[in-house]
Amino acid sequence: MKRIGVFTSGGDAPGMNAAVRAVVRTALYHGIEVYGIMRGYSGMIKGEIVKLDSTSVANIVQRGGTILKSARSQRFTTKEGRQEAFDQLVNHRIEGLVAIGGNGTFTGAELFEREFGIPTVGAPGTIDNDLYGTDYTIGYDTAVNTALDAIDKIRDTADSHDRAFFVEVMGRDSGYIAIPCAIGGGAEIVLVPEQVQSIDTVIETLQVARKRQKSSFLIIVAEGDEEGNATTIAAKVKEAIPEMDARVTVIGHIQRGGAPSAADRLLASQIGIAAVEGLLNGMRNVMAGIVDRKLVYTPFQECISRKKMINQGFMRMVEILSV
Amino acid sequence: MKRIGVFTSGGDAPGMNAAVRAVVRTALYHGIEVYGIMRGYSGMIKGEIVKLDSTSVANIVQRGGTILKSARSQRFTTKEGRQEAFDQLVNHRIEGLVAIGGNGTFTGAELFEREFGIPTVGAPGTIDNDLYGTDYTIGYDTAVNTALDAIDKIRDTADSHDRAFFVEVMGRDSGYIAIPCAIGGGAEIVLVPEQVQSIDTVIETLQVARKRQKSSFLIIVAEGDEEGNATTIAAKVKEAIPEMDARVTVIGHIQRGGAPSAADRLLASQIGIAAVEGLLNGMRNVMAGIVDRKLVYTPFQECISRKKMINQGFMRMVEILSV
Amino acid sequence: MKRIGVFTSGGDAPGMNAAVRAVVRTALYHGIEVYGIMRGYSGMIKGEIVKLDSTSVANIVQRGGTILKSARSQRFTTKEGRQEAFDQLVNHRIEGLVAIGGNGTFTGAELFEREFGIPTVGAPGTIDNDLYGTDYTIGYDTAVNTALDAIDKIRDTADSHDRAFFVEVMGRDSGYIAIPCAIGGGAEIVLVPEQVQSIDTVIETLQVARKRQKSSFLIIVAEGDEEGNATTIAAKVKEAIPEMDARVTVIGHIQRGGAPSAADRLLASQIGIAAVEGLLNGMRNVMAGIVDRKLVYTPFQECISRKKMINQGFMRMVEILSV
Amino acid sequence: MKRIGVFTSGGDAPGMNAAVRAVVRTALYHGIEVYGIMRGYSGMIKGEIVKLDSTSVANIVQRGGTILKSARSQRFTTKEGRQEAFDQLVNHRIEGLVAIGGNGTFTGAELFEREFGIPTVGAPGTIDNDLYGTDYTIGYDTAVNTALDAIDKIRDTADSHDRAFFVEVMGRDSGYIAIPCAIGGGAEIVLVPEQVQSIDTVIETLQVARKRQKSSFLIIVAEGDEEGNATTIAAKVKEAIPEMDARVTVIGHIQRGGAPSAADRLLASQIGIAAVEGLLNGMRNVMAGIVDRKLVYTPFQECISRKKMINQGFMRMVEILSV
Structure with missing residues (x-):
């Protein structure tokens, strides 16, 4: 050759x-x-x-x-x-x-x-x-670090305002990005395609935590989760727990770029x-x-x-x- | 006291x-x-x-x-x-x-x-x-730097794929964040509440640039622009220039956090x-x-x-x- | 328990x-x-x-x-x-x-x-x-990323001024930090305790590269290299190639900190x-x-x-x- | 033209x-x-x-x-x-x-x-x-941010080990870089060419703070301070307060590079x-x-x-x- x-x-x-x-x-x-x-x-x-x-x-x-x-x-x-x-x-x-x-x-x-x-x-x-x-x-490693860096920033606001943030990271078919983001970002819940959790479980977990006086939450959602994306999940949760101040962030294309x-x-x-x-x-x-x-x-x-x-x-x- | x-x-x-x-x-x-x-x-x-x-x-x-x-x-x-x-x-x-x-x-x-x-x-x-x-x-300075850092990452993808990215930054009533992001991010167009540009102007600018063989574009949109947010503007542009590969990114809450x-x-x-x-x-x-x-x-x-x-x-x- | x-x-x-x-x-x-x-x-x-x-x-x-x-x-x-x-x-x-x-x-x-x-x-x-x-x-992974981020910055100056930079990273007994920094930082030479290279080899490598019109160089030195640290090595190289504009940077304690x-x-x-x-x-x-x-x-x-x-x-x- | x-x-x-x-x-x-x-x-x-x-x-x-x-x-x-x-x-x-x-x-x-x-x-x-x-x-703004980012990392170690860090930033003739680094980095002391402080004042300030149970210190030194650079100043301080665990970091050339x-x-x-x-x-x-x-x-x-x-x-x- x-x-x-x-x-x-x-x-x-x-x-x-x-x-x-x-x-x-x-x-x-x-x-x-x-x-x-x-x-x-x-x-x-x-x-x-x-x-x-x-x-x-x-x-x-x-x-x-x-x-x-x-x-x-x-x-x-x-x-x-x-x-x-x-x-x-x-x-x-x-x-x-x-x-x-x-x-x-x-x-x-x-x-x-x-x-x-x-x-x-x-x-x-x-x-x-x-x-x-x-x-x-x-x-992959860079994308996870980029997403995690974004999540660190979002948590500043979540903590300051006692809010729940539903953060959508990339991963149409897998939780490979979502999982280290959840572990490294200190999230309460992670939703990935590989292991579908019902919305009811999510809602229950949040309600239990709220009873323990926990006031800010981070829920990481892989874009491909079967229960829907971050926006639909957040909407269902808000319906069930209207007093919770819930926001959605889609980290999006920045995960593809950077050094x-x-x-x-x-x-x-x-x-x-x-x-x-x-x-x-x-x-x-x-x-x-x-x-x-x-x-x-x-x-x-x-x-x-x-x-x-x-x-x-x-x-x-x-x-x-x-x- | x-x-x-x-x-x-x-x-x-x-x-x-x-x-x-x-x-x-x-x-x-x-x-x-x-x-x-x-x-x-x-x-x-x-x-x-x-x-x-x-x-x-x-x-x-x-x-x-x-x-x-x-x-x-x-x-x-x-x-x-x-x-x-x-x-x-x-x-x-x-x-x-x-x-x-x-x-x-x-x-x-x-x-x-x-x-x-x-x-x-x-x-x-x-x-x-x-x-x-x-x-x-x-x-303010931190938020602009955070948004600009995200824009730098998005441009990596825009350049690699010859795409147009419509990037929405914060600023409901003002272009204070959008403008330095556009100048510092090398954007072709910036849309701010203070100076409304018609969609037609945007489309024309993009078409002229495409004729000059420019293939990737960055359009920064302040969330409060009167012509709509990044998503609605991108939709209108795609309608007018269907052959352009256009994507939308909303930078969102990360602009509030970070050191x-x-x-x-x-x-x-x-x-x-x-x-x-x-x-x-x-x-x-x-x-x-x-x-x-x-x-x-x-x-x-x-x-x-x-x-x-x-x-x-x-x-x-x-x-x-x-x- | x-x-x-x-x-x-x-x-x-x-x-x-x-x-x-x-x-x-x-x-x-x-x-x-x-x-x-x-x-x-x-x-x-x-x-x-x-x-x-x-x-x-x-x-x-x-x-x-x-x-x-x-x-x-x-x-x-x-x-x-x-x-x-x-x-x-x-x-x-x-x-x-x-x-x-x-x-x-x-x-x-x-x-x-x-x-x-x-x-x-x-x-x-x-x-x-x-x-x-x-x-x-x-x-370890964080320290390498921190060192590499510093090296990226140093290369901006090395390239702009056609200089050689001798960059000392941590690692008294091993090249674990130095090696990914050299590979990821685009270095020409790496000096690690595990495999001692003589100064003569270093000088020769630099001289050969200079003949190929290469004008900026990055040499990564683990602090524990037997031929000495970055400062002593740079001094010996300058003696041998006085026309080379050589600088030393010790990255130091920042490698221990950060998120x-x-x-x-x-x-x-x-x-x-x-x-x-x-x-x-x-x-x-x-x-x-x-x-x-x-x-x-x-x-x-x-x-x-x-x-x-x-x-x-x-x-x-x-x-x-x-x- | x-x-x-x-x-x-x-x-x-x-x-x-x-x-x-x-x-x-x-x-x-x-x-x-x-x-x-x-x-x-x-x-x-x-x-x-x-x-x-x-x-x-x-x-x-x-x-x-x-x-x-x-x-x-x-x-x-x-x-x-x-x-x-x-x-x-x-x-x-x-x-x-x-x-x-x-x-x-x-x-x-x-x-x-x-x-x-x-x-x-x-x-x-x-x-x-x-x-x-x-x-x-x-x-200038980038250089200060780079130096400050390094200082944030150093403080992690200073706090963890109850140490004093003497950090040298650029500025041969002026404290323009040193001063925002000191204010933004939470330093106890800053030494700049424009306003020479005697070593005795530095030592006294540190001793007073130690009596107040303060255990970690950050001293920012502009490279051109008349009392010497970070290394010489640290040496004099260590002589006066031998029980203090003092380290020196010269941030160096990374201040010139980066986005x-x-x-x-x-x-x-x-x-x-x-x-x-x-x-x-x-x-x-x-x-x-x-x-x-x-x-x-x-x-x-x-x-x-x-x-x-x-x-x-x-x-x-x-x-x-x-x-």
Whole structure:
């Protein structure tokens, strides 16, 4: 392999740039040329492909977002689109790819490899931490710290006004962000998709606590909880406990941005190196991840189909810690 | 005067604790006793009044929220309520008050003084910066920095995905928070109550910029803009430019919390000292503020009735800087 | 066991308060009384022991330092001192201890148990991450993020002025802090105790890079590197390359403070819970830790005597990434 | 005037990039071409001059350092050097300059104008805030916030260990940084060049406080205090009060870096616009500044020769607030 391409795809995540930097520098370290493909599969189809050198990735390790940009590509879901993408790679003599993204990215990469034989090694880049094959995804630690920092600020107001705050954090399908926010934010209740609690339980917990003279409350809601999002839950609670001063805050998109944390820069660097070295060692259709502090490559098929389970002990922790 | 009381009222603001600390230490410095009245007028009525010493305010200068808590008091708007409040102050032999809050707080204080003769000096504590009689209110600088920090994070995503973000910041009646966020956040457009722009102008500006190949946009909206809030404005823009990927983020309550900035700690300290010394010098029904770096006392009446105008030059700056 | 004590000892670390909170709440959850022993062994000897309830630890999860304070105790190293400490525990009917600290803390606890039979379970609280028996110590992640945040700021100046900065981070005996700072900070060179590099190698690396037109450099130095600290190393380099504009920054004590990161709050909470539950299950002379995301209890003897080795792969990463 | 140049000179300061952005966009807004001169006078002499457009300054408003870099130039202090600089400007058809920097920068600019007639308008860019003609310099507010954030962290340790910390902040000739750090950081003592306190006074203050059972102390030292820097002062205090556990921290270069605060971005934007518009209006040898919230242009001669006095009231505040 003489020349590889690298791209970011799906929602951006802090640490993607650190991963891109690691991919580029590792390629150069091994005497391989490396090209940046802009805007994921969309730019691959359009041939938005630029040569990268060591300077291209200088001073980006600390930056949020992705210098390679990201976009969804409807066209890549069609055979014609993938043919165009392949033609572009052939034109640029790119022989292998590093794909930084999530499930959708890897699904596309695998199909692409089956049809056109271009090997891809994946790097898990998403704040959601919902990918099987790695303990943590690139961006997750930063997103949790950002959400927690916001929650610390909200608690200042909750305490000052004896209020209940329903805070919605990201996580459509999982409580990975919600749970450490609840434990680290000193929340009384956490609502996550993995373990649905009825509104009645929530209301009862709050009423019991109010009887113990507790006056300010923090309820963390993962956006995907089945009982609804923070706004609907807060409305139901207010109906049941009208004397409670309840407010809603949706932390929102700030969770995707910002300088990556130390852990995310380290993880992104490890995985970026591993992705390139995997590719050079003949791997394909695998994602590089870190499990129990060891590097592992997991087939895309497994990453996509298997569900990473949340530590059940964490739910019990929230209960104990809000005693 | 031998003994004074201090309380915080209205929405909490970063720096209120620094102001409380300054009030307490200044009183002690001048050999005066000082009592903390919890939860504003509500606690005054209920007699939630505690003696404060130097240690009571140790290690709070850097904390958001208010250790004296805040609450609205319906009862204080009635004559009976104010009578009860007065009785409590008499019981505690409190002869003067420092009120940290905003317009509502000072309106109450003035009425109270007229009826019962208890002198109050006010300290402007609100993130909105909408009080006449001081260039900046305590908490404003921190709120702007918090909002701007969030905007920096959002721009990472806006740039990575070529998106338009409509970001709503606090400011029901003024663009004081929105404008520095727009200038400092590199926004293309800012919508503030003071100078209503039509949706058509917004749409036109975006379309012109899109023709210049600009692909990501930041539009800052003060919550009180007449054309609606960020969500309604974004909806109208999407209708007009459906091919634009537009998102909305409401920064919300995090703007009220967090460790106060250096400027807010300094301002809160200056004003806290000035409030006590004003009281000791026989002042009443005035707010201590800093105008052009000089200490001034402005009658409550004036603070409440006069409108602080935003620097018109700032609106032009946004236009120039988004060239 | 009806009543336990908890204390912090050794250098303070962010997350110690989160651990104290977890210990207190877990004890209460299990119907056990819990006392706080101030200033470690020193306060134990003097009987500075206070009952803690749920409110005692409210709103501390996010605070740096330790509300129980910490101190060295010369007296506890003597048999008489330990006898006094034991007498105090008996007086307060404390039957078991949770000790939050490092090697010195656990050495004392074990000796104390041998002599007086008071069981202790330890929690690893130190920014240095140099304790065997846990992947990470409480405070380590925060310290690395604090150092990295400082390094990001320093690089702004390094880049603007084409300078070389020698930045000294904490870590007398290990490069645990230095290495992620080097990888995440984009450093060209890292000097750690575990793998001594000669000054000549450093100078050569810098000279080679200068020939490649690189103009700003970041060299991270663990305070304990055998070739000397940042100041001595910078002096030697300046002697060899006088035309290089080299500066030194010692990041220092700020690495110990600040709000704990999400990871540290989570870790502290897990370990605090585990320490109490271990004690209730009859454990003694063990430290609770997390290894490969699983809770493990390791005998103090082993924690103290065994050396936790740094991942050798990390050193190679710095080399690859500075290509 | 058809074409202007902009450069940064002297120590870098947060907000310099925001100023560069404002200069470029304002020039374009008025239909003027703008060139960036790299590395200050050094790059002017060497002809390191590049055309800037709107995109050149996109996404830099939030970045520390300066994209135009900065350097000292020995050669510019000679007539030959200035002749070369002039020749380069003539070659590039640059008719006016915006100089972002401090005293040294403006001294050079004035001399240059006298000799060669190239008009310069200055923008005050330095963290030290020691320039006459503006209430605040670009970078000052950020530097104070950075130092204060570090001090907040140090106090966690000071409190936990009952220690005294001597913290040295920047400010060779003035206490502008030290004073808000002392007030906002809750320091007991501040030592600044403007008002020398004897070591004996410092020692006495500490001894009095110790008698009042105060156990942790924060002493802020401006680097230029006549009694010596933090290290020498701490040594003298330790000699006098050996039982006090005293430590020293030099905050150092981190004060120069980091994302600029909201106030600094706003100030830099105002001044950047004003500098260009001043130049277009025929001004020369003046610095644009903001005094009492109003734009003023002050002759370089005055900026350089007059001393900006620190508010004497601030010293008294530290005394009152540490009661």
